[in-house]
Amino acid sequence: MPLIESLKGRMTLAVASLLLLFLGLVLAAVLSSFNSTLDKAAREQLAANANAMLAAAAREENGHLIMPETLTDNRFNTPGEKLRGYIYDENGRLVWQSISTMGEGIPYVPDFNLEKRVTFNIMELEGEEFLIYEIDVPVGQDSLGYSFVTVVPAQRYFDIISVFENHLLLWMGVVSLVILATFWLALWWSLKPFRRVIQQIREIESGSREQLDGYFPSEVRCLTGSINTLLLSEKTQRERYRTTMDDLAHSLKTPLVVLQSVGNTLGIQDGPDRQSMPELRQSMMEQINRMNQIIGYHLHRAVTGRKGLMRQAVQVSPLVHDLCRTLDKVYRDKQVSVQVNLDAACLFHGDENDLLEILGNLLENAFKFCQQRVRIGGYVQPVDNNGRESGNLVLVIEDDGAGLANDQREQVLQRGVRADCLSPGQGIGLAVVLDLVESYDGKLVINTSTMGGALFRLILP
Structure with missing residues (x-):
């Protein structure tokens, strides 16, 4: 036995399941695309910051990289600023750091690789996550090159993702409700002819209507036509059955009337066995009455109480x-x-x-x-x-x-x-x-x- 018996409930459950699956796939695809776009934007932003340090590293003297006191990006020059810059040599030694770092280093080991050149990852520092962008380039002739590293807090990007996800879920929910409401209205309108059929059938059962009438869609018209045919057939059959039973009752009762008449005649006739006639007449009349009762009883059972739709x-x-x-x-x-x-x-x-x-x-x-x-x-x-x-x-x-x-x-x-x-x-x-x-x-x-x-x-x- 199905858990949901109504067509409306089944169709609503089916559409809700499909909608949930579809919106889930759309949500995953949109979030994946957004994360990829945001990741690319973060890389480009950090690359631009690293290029600002790279442009300032004009030359190398006696194996030392020469850097100006300030950089063009003023965030590097502001103490305590979230944007930090570090430069490491090919051996992983820190050779320069921006003013924004306030002289504090980070436990970072650069992955110096001139073929790979770029490294991007997330690192946790002091209980906070940071985005780290590293670009490895050759500078000067006394060394193989240097690793230019920029560090920014990742929370800002996480906040952007969180806000986007919340808005996306909100609008997905609104769209889902709109779709379900539209579907429910369409389903209500589509099932309206069936509700009319049910209402008219109830009126037929209560005796206030004899058949289904009115305009119905083509899919329902065949059903209503069949029901009307069945109603007419049932009514005709009931009338024919009742008429046949009435004819049968009259046919059976006629011989009984004749027997009763014969019994009455026997009661008034004279003859040598006249003393036994009253007893014979009484016995016969009792049996005739008994037969009348039995015939009437079974005929009543046959023609009455036959329930139908009408x-x-x-x-x-x-x-x-x-x-x-x-x-x-x-x-x-x-x-x-x-x-x-x-x-x-x-x-x-x-x-x-x-x-x-x-x-x-x-x-x-x-x-x-x-x-x-x-x-x-x-x-x-x-x-x-x-x-x-x-x-x-x-x-x-x-x-x-x-x-x-x-x-x-x-x-x-x-x-x-x-x-x-x-x-x-x-x-x-x-x-x-x-x-x-x-x-x-x-x-x-x-x-x-x-x-x-x-x-x-x-x-x-």
Whole structure:
């Protein structure tokens, strides 16, 4: 599993890595070029200083080099000046030093070599680093030549390098941020069509849109077209499947109606075995009703709760009131008192027929087994402690009847229980409800109502 799942994160990491590598190479190349240029400039400056001493060394008398009291470069003539000058003979003996040295020597051994002529290096003196430039030239005829050495502190050049590096890093950082910001804006603009697709898919799932529409780039257009084709195919297939199942239900129920009619006929016919006819009729009618329940149960499982991408946003309150009005007519003799308390925000995201099946079964059980009162409540789960809204729909249906014992609750909610094995009166309907609720990744919980009867709590995403 990748550590970074989003395309934006992956592309940002890739560009940042390439940018880091590229800027690192550029930084190394620029610093190397700058150091080479600065080194060359330092050599040329020190060479010019050495040439000032070389120009003053006009002649040699009796094996001694004759130097003027002052040089043209006044820094050599100022005591304590950072620029110092030294002259060594071919044997490495100090024969002259500038006034700026204040008579102090340095532990330097010249590398007298007339073929090489020039030597440049760094030397530490008294805890401070100095640049030393040596040029070896023949002067006069009594000696092989002399080494003209100029010494300047290296700190000035190090400061120049440090300032340049700091400025270079600063501007590299600014350029990097500008490049990343530009890339981020370009990436945000490029991925905008995908965000539109995601938003429209969410609207399709919530039931506020039926298909993807609008203008999309050519790279995304193929994807949106395929999704629309899939949506249309799913909708058509669901309708065809539901129609086929309805036709199958009618086809199966017609022979059962005929059998029921035959059973009724047998119940009123006279004959030598008339005494056994009621028992035969009762047995046959029980089996016919059992077959009706089994067929209805499995057909409901086949045609309901089939989740897809397209979902409706169904208002719960109107359906509850319609069902209550219908059940009031069916159970008018009981004079059931119904209390409905549903929030306006109660929406079911799914097929309206599924919600009708769930509420119809639960409300019918409530009306059937209550004494006189039924209470219906519903709300959307509020924000939790982490500040996130769950958004689950919670519906509570309770009555003042005898309720369900604990062993009956476990049996009703047990997965895989066959429809014909459930307890009478609460079997087929609750099995259908349980299948539907689980098909929407919901929960069905049975408790005891404060009114003394059963309490059914539905939790639907």
